[in-house]
Amino acid sequence: MLTFESPAYLFLFILIPVFVYIRHFAPSSGRSLRVSTAIWRKGMVQIRQRGLKFLLFLSALLFWTGIVFMGLALGGPALSIHEKIYLNRGADIIIVLDQSPSMSARDFPPETRLDSAINMIKLFVSARKNDAVGLVGFGDEAVLKVPPTTDYVSFLSRLDESRIMELGEGTAIGMGLAVAVLHLSESRAEQRVIVLITDGDNNAGEIQPAAAASMAARMGIRLYTIGIGGEGDVPFEYIDPVSGLLMSGNLNSRFDESLLQNLAETGGGSFFKASTPGTLESVFRSIDSLETIEERVRIQVRTVPLYRWFIMIGLALILIDLLFRKVIIREVL
Incomplete structure (x- = not known):
């Protein structure tokens, strides 16, 4: 002005x-x-x-x-x-994203499950104002890609780099949760949240998902789980990062719904099933409404x-x- x-x-x-x-x-x-x-x-x-x-x-x-x-x-x-100065800290949120080959299934036409998840994460992050958001990717292994940060531009840039089979062809749900819990354990935020997005069973990693969810519960970290994708035969297509070859075919898709429900209950959160782009969007809106903190701000x-x-x-x-x-x-x- x-x-x-x-x-x-x-x-x-x-x-x-x-x-x-x-x-x-x-x-x-x-x-x-x-x-x-x-x-x-x-x-x-x-x-x-x-x-x-x-x-x-x-x-x-x-x-x-x-x-x-x-x-x-x-x-x-x-x-x-006019600058808005936040007088209290927002929530610390880490999104744990599955990057196994099954996330290349195209039951979210014209996008893959991974692409659709990334787009919904972008909408979720765009609604953040003072919450620090981090990213964990997992396949056979799990790595912290972005520590919780309010630099949303850097977060979204790193999120866009997520690729199928970047971390192997397995689904180490427990490892992904454990990495997120580890990096939230020392957080001083009033609310600490993990959002798990996966479409498969836990079939890799040295840490069981239930053990990781129990650790989160003991530390007061709330856990939400999202089972993405439908059931039955679904076409998939991705480029193998090792050989560079185009892999395609049909996938008999299913995820362990009871496991994800138990994880969410243990972590004090909720389980959501997202089989279409519309339901996935509504899932993130539900989480957005559940995780709110009263903001105290000063206009400078x-x-x-x-x-x-x-x-x-x-x-x-x-x-x-x-x-x-x-x-x-x-x-x-």
Whole structure:
């Protein structure tokens, strides 16, 4: 928002019409002597009256616009920026995302399960204001890709890099949960949350999912589980990161619903089943509504002075007018 620190100076603008009249319209302004000349071989170049009037009008416009900017500079223009300062910490949320080959199933046309999950995570994160969000990816192994952060741009950039079989071809649900619990164990946030997204059974890793969920419960970390995808034969297609070959076929899809329900109950959260893009979106909206913290904020107003820019623009316009009259119009007086 543009404001003026010394607005009283703006009353000087009432004098501008007077000066415009004196310079351009008063009988003694001498405007009849302002002519443009140029030597061309044997005589003077003839300038059409209409063209000369337009050039003089353009010159006057540049000059008086520059004067206006100089006058505005006297008023102390400044940009007022209202910043929201959070007085309390938001929740720490880690999303645990399955990247096994079955996540390439295309029962969320035209997207794969992984693509659809990523898009819904983006919508979920876009609704965050003061919550720190992290990302754990898992296959045979589990890694922390993004620690809980409020730098949502960096989070989304790293999320977009998630690929099928990036971490192996297994589904180590327990390892993924354990990594998330480990990185939330030292968090001082009022609420700590894990959101697990998977479409398969636990078939890899050294830590059982139930053990990881129990650790989360003991530390006061709430766990939500999302079973993504439908059941039955589903086409899949992905590029093997090791061989670079395109893998495709049909997948007999199912996930262990009872396991995910038990994990959510142990972790004090809820289990959601998402078999279509619409239900997946509603799942994230439900979690969004469940995980809310009362915000305490303070509005801080910061001002950025702009008078230097107004002075530079004004001087530049007046200088351009001078050059225009002497070089283009070739004014004699």
